[in-house]
Amino acid sequence: MKVSMSIELKDIPGQLVLALQPISDFGGNIRSVVHHRDKKTPSGRIPLQLVLEIEERNLSVLVDRLKERGVNVVRIGEERLMDSMVVLLIGHIVHSDIRETIDSIDSTGFAEVVELSLSMPGVDLKSSASVTISAVGTEELNDALAILEAAAEKKGIMVIASI
Amino acid sequence: MNTKQKTVRISIIGFGYVGNGVAEVIRRKREAIASKYGIDLKVVGIADLKGVIADEQGLSEEAIQALNAGKNPGDMTGLELIRDVEHEVMVETTPTNVETGEPGLTHIITALDAGRHVVTSNKGPIARDYRMLMELAAKRGRELKFEASVGGAMPIISLVQDNLAGNGVTSIKGILNGTCNYILTRMADENLPYEHVLKEAQEIGIAETDPTKDVEGVDTAVKLVILANSVFGMNAAYKDVTVKGITEITLDALKLADDAGYVIKLIGDVDSDGRLEVAPRLVPKDDPLNVCGTLNVATIKTDLAGEITVIGKGAGPIEAASAVLSDIVGLYS
Numbered sequence: 128m129k130v131s132m133s134i135e136l137k138d139i140p141g142q143l144v145l146a147l148q149p150i151s152d153f154g155g156n157i158r159s160v161v162h163h164r165d166k167k168t169p170s171g172r173i174p175l176q177l178v179l180e181i182e183e184r185n186l187s188v189l190v191d192r193l194k195e196r197g198v199n200v201v202r203i204g205e206e207r208l209m210d211s212m213v214v215l216l217i218g219h220i221v222h223s224d225i226r227e228t229i230d231s232i233d234s235t236g237f238a239e240v241v242e243l244s245l246s247m248p249g250v251d252l253k254s255s256a257s258v259t260i261s262a263v264g265t266e267e268l269n270d271a272l273a274i275l276e277a278a279a280e281k282k283g284i285m286v287i288a289s290i
Numbered sequence: 291m292n293t294k295q296k297t298v299r300i301s302i303i304g305f306g307y308v309g310n311g312v313a314e315v316i317r318r319k320r321e322a323i324a325s326k327y328g329i330d331l332k333v334v335g336i337a338d339l340k341g342v343i344a345d346e347q348g349l350s351e352e353a354i355q356a357l358n359a360g361k362n363p364g365d366m367t368g369l370e371l372i373r374d375v376e377h378e379v380m381v382e383t384t385p386t387n388v389e390t391g392e393p394g395l396t397h398i399i400t401a402l403d404a405g406r407h408v409v410t411s412n413k414g415p416i417a418r419d420y421r422m423l424m425e426l427a428a429k430r431g432r433e434l435k436f437e438a439s440v441g442g443a444m445p446i447i448s449l450v451q452d453n454l455a456g457n458g459v460t461s462i463k464g465i466l467n468g469t470c471n472y473i474l475t476r477m478a479d480e481n482l483p484y485e486h487v488l489k490e491a492q493e494i495g496i497a498e499t500d501p502t503k504d505v506e507g508v509d510t511a512v513k514l515v516i517l518a519n520s521v522f523g524m525n526a527a528y529k530d531v532t533v534k535g536i537t538e539i540t541l542d543a544l545k546l547a548d549d550a551g552y553v554i555k556l557i558g559d560v561d562s563d564g565r566l567e568v569a570p571r572l573v574p575k576d577d578p579l580n581v582c583g584t585l586n587v588a589t590i591k592t593d594l595a596g597e598i599t600v601i602g603k604g605a606g607p608i609e610a611a612s613a614v615l616s617d618i619v620g621l622y623s
Binding site: 259 | 551552559
């Protein structure tokens with residue numbers, strides 16, 4: 128499974144290796160590491176954002192091992208924006224301010240519009256758009272869809288969601 | 291091979307495309323069914339606006355042709371035929387009326403009261419008064435079967451009730467209207483606008499002169515109601531379905547869907563939580579629900595068997611008659 132993990136390291140040499148070593152010990156594959164030196168916690172630790180692939184059954188032992196090594200594990204989740212869906216819109220999309228519709232999703236913090244293709248056949252004709260929404264999880268994705276559907280209904284725009 | 295034959299006398303009420311199809315398949319399959327199942331199917335009465343004919347020895351081909359030609363209208367009413375001519379199974383194939391269920395509703399009630407089994411392709415009475423009719427059938431010790439009302443030839447009611455018995459069904463979603471599927475398929479394949487394809491469909495008889503019930507999703511919604519009541523044990527009515535049709539679908543939308551790896555289909559969706567929805571939906575191109583032309587398809591999600599998908603012809607007299615015939619044979623095997 129793909130997992131995102133927020134951990135906090137002591138601000139002393141050697142900590143990064145200390146934190147990453149157990150991941151490979153348990154067969155994990157690191158996909159991304161973001162080291163936030165500029166965002167120290169009040170206790171002086173350094174936040175680290177990890178995305179890794181690991182067998183689900185190895186995850187809890189990995190966390191235990193990290194804790195033994197003095198690494199704070201503050202959050203574990205399946206990877207952020209794990210889930211995405213394509214939605215089609217038909218209607219007077221541009222006139223009715225698509226920016227606002229996108230913002231209503233982006234501002235949730237759990238979902239974002241990551242792609243938009245728009246097709247405008249003529250000034251007075253209805254346009255069509257395909258919108259890709261990504262979210263941290265399936266539930267959030269459905270919440271984002273509900274937000275989009277509510278906004279679209281107000282504007283008389285038809286939403287075609289995936290099955 | 292059964293040696294002892296049981297004669298099953300049948301009336302056909304409503305003798306349009308489907309009614310004629312039923313008479314045709316009974317004629318074609320009579321011998322095969324007799325030798326395989328030991329039942330001798332005999333059409334003893336036909337009622338239609340054109341007239342009513344009956345013959346307890348079985349109607350001759352000439353009598354049926356004369357009725358279709360508008361000659362020999364007989365002097366009985368359809369209800370008299372149902373009540374007074376002795377037979378075992380009444381086949382109800384009059385046109386659907388979603389609002390009143392009539393005239394099918396009265397035909398079915400009369401037949402059950404007279405002790406006949408009922409097999410119907412008529413969506414109206416089943417969608418509108420499912421519970422009442424099933425209770426009446428149980429009270430009379432008779433059966434009411436309606437496989438032909440949903441998905442035409444595609445077996446779905448009996449598939450769930452018989453073959454998947456014991457499974458909990460969590461959802462059924464699919465394409466239940468061949469006209470809409472034809473229109474959306476043609477639009478996408480030939481890059482032709484909605485109005486053009488609709489005209490074409492009307493010219494070749496796939497869409498009716500007044501296509502509203504099909505393209506606005508009403509027909510799909512009525513079928514969903516039948517599934518909700520018969521498979522999920524709900525007490526749903528047409529007004530409980532959220533319905534959106536295909537009239538707003540643009541070529542641009544189909545193109546954008548294609549670019550993203552999808553097709554647009556009019557999907558009916560019912561689940562055990564009581565959700566009843568008809569709407570155009572994006573279907574991944576590699577999903578089994580992506581069937582073309584006038585085909586119908588349904589994916590049944592179950593707790594034990596997982597997902598089962600059936601595909602078949604949703605319309606056509608012989609196809610609908612196939613479902614009627616399997617219901618009739620099912621009564622005796």
